[in-house]
Amino acid sequence: MKTHRTRTGQEHAHHRTRKPRRLRATVLALTAASGLLLTACGAGNGSHSNTSNASNHTGFPAPAPATTSGGDNSSEQDGEQTGTPADKIAPSPDYLSTFALDVDTASYGYARRVLADGHLPDPSTVRPEEFVNSFRQDYDRPDGNGFTVTVDGARTDSSNWSLVRVGLATRTADSTDERPPAALTFVIDVSGSMSETGRLDLAKKSLDEMTDRLRDDDSVALVTFSDEAETVLPMTRLDGHRGQVHEAIDELETQSSTNLGAGVETGYATATEGLRKGATNRVVLISDGLANTGDTNADSILERIANERRDHGITLFGVGVGSDYGDALMEKLADKGDGHTAYVSDDADARKVFVDQLPQNIDLTARDAKAQVAFDPETVAQFRLIGYEDRKVADDDFRNDNVDGGEIGPGHTVTALYAVRTRPGADGHLATASVRWLDPNTRAPHEDSGQLETDALHDSLNSAPTTFQVTAVAAYFADTLRSGELPGNPGLTELAARAHALAKKTEDKDVRQLAEAIDEARRMN
Numbered sequence: 001m002k003t004h005r006t007r008t009g010q011e012h013a014h015h016r017t018r019k020p021r022r023l024r025a026t027v028l029a030l031t032a033a034s035g036l037l038l039t040a041c042g043a044g045n046g047s048h049s050n051t052s053n054a055s056n057h058t059g060f061p062a063p064a065p066a067t068t069s070g071g072d073n074s075s076e077q078d079g080e081q082t083g084t085p086a087d088k089i090a091p092s093p094d095y096l097s098t099f100a101l102d103v104d105t106a107s108y109g110y111a112r113r114v115l116a117d118g119h120l121p122d123p124s125t126v127r128p129e130e131f132v133n134s135f136r137q138d139y140d141r142p143d144g145n146g147f148t149v150t151v152d153g154a155r156t157d158s159s160n161w162s163l164v165r166v167g168l169a170t171r172t173a174d175s176t177d178e179r180p181p182a183a184l185t186f187v188i189d190v191s192g193s194m195s196e197t198g199r200l201d202l203a204k205k206s207l208d209e210m211t212d213r214l215r216d217d218d219s220v221a222l223v224t225f226s227d228e229a230e231t232v233l234p235m236t237r238l239d240g241h242r243g244q245v246h247e248a249i250d251e252l253e254t255q256s257s258t259n260l261g262a263g264v265e266t267g268y269a270t271a272t273e274g275l276r277k278g279a280t281n282r283v284v285l286i287s288d289g290l291a292n293t294g295d296t297n298a299d300s301i302l303e304r305i306a307n308e309r310r311d312h313g314i315t316l317f318g319v320g321v322g323s324d325y326g327d328a329l330m331e332k333l334a335d336k337g338d339g340h341t342a343y344v345s346d347d348a349d350a351r352k353v354f355v356d357q358l359p360q361n362i363d364l365t366a367r368d369a370k371a372q373v374a375f376d377p378e379t380v381a382q383f384r385l386i387g388y389e390d391r392k393v394a395d396d397d398f399r400n401d402n403v404d405g406g407e408i409g410p411g412h413t414v415t416a417l418y419a420v421r422t423r424p425g426a427d428g429h430l431a432t433a434s435v436r437w438l439d440p441n442t443r444a445p446h447e448d449s450g451q452l453e454t455d456a457l458h459d460s461l462n463s464a465p466t467t468f469q470v471t472a473v474a475a476y477f478a479d480t481l482r483s484g485e486l487p488g489n490p491g492l493t494e495l496a497a498r499a500h501a502l503a504k505k506t507e508d509k510d511v512r513q514l515a516e517a518i519d520e521a522r523r524m525n
Contacts, residue, residue, distance in 0.1 A: 095377050098398050099391040101168065101369040101406035101414050101435075104334065106320050108134040108474075109343030110327060111481065112513065115520040116345075117323055121481060125327040128478035129387030129416070135474060135510055137413045137467050139169035145365040146170070147408075147435050149450035153420070154458035154468060156488025160381075162457055163472055163488070164418040166373055166433040166450075170365045173411030182214065182362045183235060183276040185221040187267035189287035191258035192226075198345065199321045200254055203286045206350040207249045213355055214238055219279070221270050222248050225263030226255035227293055235274020260287060261295030261304075264316075264333065268305040271314050280362045281312060285333065286319045289326025298332035315339045315407055319353060335390060338407050366437035368405035371416060372398045373433045379426035379454055386417045386475050386486065401438060401445055408437070417475050419486055422454065430454050461488070466502060470511055473499050477518055492522045 107130035111121040140148045153164035173179075186207065194200040211220065216239035222232045233248040267283045275281055295301050308314055316337030318330045321344055334341040344350045370393055375383050397403040408414065422430070434449040458464040461472050473495055479486045480495070490498075499515035502508075 094395070095375045095380065096372060096395040097375070097383070097385050097418070098370060098372040098393045098395045099385065099388045099416070100393055100404065101366075101371060101408055102129055102340075102388065102391050103133055103406070103408065103412050103414055104130050104331070104341045105134045106130060106318070106327065106331065106341035106343040108478075109345060109349060110320060110325055111478075112517050113323060113325075113343070113345040115517050115524075118520075118524070120521065120524055123482045126478050126481045127331075127387055127390075128475050128482070129391075131474040131478040132387070132415050132417055132471055133413075135467070135470050135514075136508070137167060137169075137415065137471075139167045139413050141169050142171050144171060145439060146437065146446055147366065147369075147448055149433055149435055149448050151431060151433050151450045151452040152456065152458075152464075152468065153430070153452060154461045154464040154472070156461060157490070158487035160421050160424060161487035162420050162422060163461070163468075163475075164383075164420045164431060164452065165468060165471060166371065166416045166418070168369075168371065168414045168435050170408055170412045171410050173409070174363065179280075179363045181217045181219070181276065181279040183219045183221075183271070183274060183279045183281045184214075185223060185235070185267050185271040185274070185281075185283045187223045187225065187229075187263045187283055187285045187287075188252060189258060189260070189263065189285075190224045190226050190252055190254050191290075192254055192256050193258065193288055193290050193322065193324070195254040196322055198323075199288060200252065202321060202344065202347070202350050203319075204249050204252055205347070206344070206354040208246060209351065210354040210358060211238070211242055211245050211249070216240075219274065219276060220245055221274055222252075223263060223267045223270050224252060225259055225266065227257040227259050229259065229262040229266035231266060231270045234270065235276075257293040258287075258291050259294035260289070260291035260329070261297075261301040263287075264301050265304055268308045268314060272308045272312060275312055275314075280364070281314045282317060282339075282362070283314060283337070284317045284319065284358075285330075286321065287326075287330065288322035288324065289318075289320060289328075289330040290322075290324065291326065291329060296329065298329055298336055302333065302336045309337060313338075318342075319344060321345075331390075338404070340407075363410055364407055364440040365410050365412075366406075366408045367440050367443065368401060368403070369408050369435060369437035370398055370403075370405040371414075371433065371435050373416070373418070373431055375420070375431050376429045379422055379428055379430050380420055381423045382421040384419045386419060386479070388416065398434075398436060399445075401443075405437070415471060417471060419488075421487070427454050430457075466506060469498065470502055470506075470514070473502065473518075474514060477514070477521075481521065492518060492525070496522055 107127040114121040139150050142148050147168045147170060150167040153162050155162045219235050219237050221235040224230050224232055271281055271283050316334055316339035318334040318341040320330050330341055342353050344353055430452045432449055432451045434447055436447045438445055461469055476489050476495055496518040499518050503512040503515050
């Protein structure tokens with residue numbers, strides 16, 4: 001699972017918390033810059049990416065020794081006066097950056113919904129890594145379980161600042177005939193707030209379509225919750241019983257309050273009772289996250305079902321719906337429940353999550369996956385990981401397999417983007433990125449890595465691969481909605497122009513939707 005770790009005293013001494021701020025009305029003064037297992041993002045380019053072989057091995061040496069000599073280097077120390085918002089970036093505490101992998105996309109999906117409704121998203125709901133991980137990428141894939149590691153980068157218009165991308169990819173998803181059977185417990189919010197068009201009706205339609213796509217040896221259970229929770233369908237093998245499942249779905253209707261805690265607890269009890277050995281056992285929570293009855297605290301809700309999660313490996317996938325959405329609660333439940341979140345706002349989103357991806361991407365290829373990036377103090381003066389605030393892991397815990405990481409499935413890519421200030425005239429090794437994971441069956445640890453040299457940096461974002469450019473636009477857009485402090489951020493007007501050009505070049509509807517979302521933000525400023 002993806003945990004938010006409490007920093008040590010030393011880490012606090014070097015870390016400055018930056019509270020997000022709403023978009024300023026004077027946006028031109030800002031520098032501006034999407035599964036259970038959802039295909040996220042990352043990309044590479046053969047000429048400038050450094051991709052490791054996907055060999056699985058243990059005892060991998062540390063990426064680089066931790067040091068505190070370079071994290072506090074500022075622009076003034078290098079004789080550089082940029083005068084850009086980059087000056088506001090907190091100094092790096094050392095030259096290591098460690099985090100749990102994440103393939104969530106709910107933040108980007110919800111932001112698009114809010115913008116389409118004519119509002120700016122609350123900055124607290126904007127998570128840049130989920131914007132970045134909402135777009136298809138073209139990393140090389142490993143042959144078996146595990147990851148390939150791709151590291152590339154491009155210089156920005158801000159002096160000595162570059163964007164460095166770390167991309168991790170798992171093997172291509174097997175066909176539905178080759179994956180293990182699934183035992184899915186759907187926990188469905190039927191509270192009064194779910195009566196809004198695009199909530200329960202969308203969930204019912206999606207579940208009906210998904211039921212027809214699952215295999216005969218898959219199993220489904222249905223739990224509903226309002227002021228109380230009820231198991232309306234115990235774990236049922238689909239072979240010969242699809243009509244029974246459809247009937248249970250069709251009878252779902254909204255009631256009153258939202259006792260989400262009772263829903264999750266009953267859902268896990270139902271999943272445990274119907275547990276299938278050798279199958280992927282998962283709870284899928286579909287809700288607007290607006291809990292108002294019973295236990296509304298994610299930690300205490302999940303503590304009550306801790307044994308089911310730990311003993312049986314049942315993971316939680318959260319699917320958010322509704323224009324008014326409890327993002328914080330849904331995100332924390334999925335994080336603590338070893339799972340992921342997605343957000344659906346229309347039929348296309350729902351079909352993508354429930355019909356195309358969920359039946360195909362049920363298997364796991366890696367448990368407790370973590371990444372660690374070691375920057376070279378000889379070439380790097382300062383760096384900042386863009387997003388992943390809730391995924392940070394202590395550097396010393398990279399190889400501590402008792403510390404939770406992320407659960408990743410086949411067909412996934414994960415991208416982490418860094419803002420990196422190189423030393424003037426720096427030449428040579430820039431960074432080594434390593435990923436560590438546990439085999440989902442044997443829990444044996446494995447590692448792999450990739451490296452980046454300064455001469456492999458693209459001269460500009462415009463000369464970088466198309467997928468890198470999309471990644472940069474998505475990150476800068478998220479940053480603008482939160483704070484607008486990343487170096488090289490060109491502003492919403494330029495971002496919109498770049499996004500539209502990329503949409504035309506790629507003919508990718510996801511990139512076109514990104515351009516439209518940026519247009520909506522521009523119109524509100």
